Amino acid sequence: ETGVTQSPTHLIKTRGQQVTLRCSSQSGHNTVSWYQQALGQGPQFIFQYYREEENGRGNFPPRFSGLQFPNYSSELNVNALELDDSALYLCAASLVGGEQYFGPGTRLTVT
Amino acid sequence: GDSVTQMEGPVTLSEEAFLTINCTYTATGYPSLFWYVQYPGEGLQLLLKATKADDKGSNKGFEATYRKETTSFHLEKGSVQVSDSAVYFCALWDSGNTPLVFGKGTRLSVIA
Numbered sequence: 001e002t003g004v005t006q007s008p009t010h011l012i013k014t015r016g017q018q019v020t021l022r023c024s025s026q027s028g029h030n031t032v033s034w035y036q037q038a039l040g041q042g043p044q045f046i047f048q049y050y051r052e053e054e055n056g057r058g059n060f061p062p063r064f065s066g067l068q069f070p071n072y073s074s075e076l077n078v079n080a081l082e083l084d085d086s087a088l089y090l091c092a093a094s095l096v097g098g099e100q101y102f103g104p105g106t107r108l109t110v111t
Numbered sequence: 112g113d114s115v116t117q118m119e120g121p122v123t124l125s126e127e128a129f130l131t132i133n134c135t136y137t138a139t140g141y142p143s144l145f146w147y148v149q150y151p152g153e154g155l156q157l158l159l160k161a162t163k164a165d166d167k168g169s170n171k172g173f174e175a176t177y178r179k180e181t182t183s184f185h186l187e188k189g190s191v192q193v194s195d196s197a198v199y200f201c202a203l204w205d206s207g208n209t210p211l212v213f214g215k216g217t218r219l220s221v222i223a
Binding site: 002006033035040041042043044045048056058088090092097099100101102103104105 | 115147153154155156157160200202206209210211212213214215216
């Protein structure tokens with residue numbers, strides 16, 4: 001058990017819709033990173049939050065956005081969903097520069 | 112930029128066979144290296160790690176040695192079990208606030 005939880009577990013959305021995924025850590029890790037794992041691929045870094053501010057971003061368009069709250073929980077928002085956004089979305093909690101602990105992921109299907 | 116290349120799967124082995132999954136990396140600095148395992152329908156679990164050259168990470172019978180001269184971090188297990196069936200990801204972390212960089216994963220199936 002990593003102490004990192006994500007919700008929902010599964011989600012089905014229609015192209016063009018918006019989605020919000022959530023992540024929380026029980027252990028007070030102050031940094032959260034989000035990854036997208038397409039089917040048959042390794043996770044790809046979306047962005048990282050530290051002290052409620054974005055602290056690094058991968059090669060993802062602006063319609064992928066996030067929030068981190070004072071209790072270190074986090075949201076990933078995706079606007080104008082596309083079919084290629086179908087993937088497993090993983091969040092990882094850590095202390096700055098420390099080992100990342102992954103949640104179980106949210107599987108998003110866009111139809 | 113940093114990258115990780117691991118052998119393509121799927122790999123199918125009989126129970127008690129020897130396992131090797133190759134992983135090589137490219138990095139500008141001196142990264143830490145990891146193996147993660149993903150069981151069906153689950154997230155990523157850290158299997159083992161090594162933080163500097165010649166370190167050996169080990170866990171649950173799996174081992175990997177950080178080889179700077181060959182930029183490799185191959186995963187090995189002497190005797191696999193059916194319960195080891197999963198997807199294995201090699202990853203590196205360069206430093207500070209940089210993200211983990213993953214390989215594409217290798218699916219292992221162990222048959223009884």
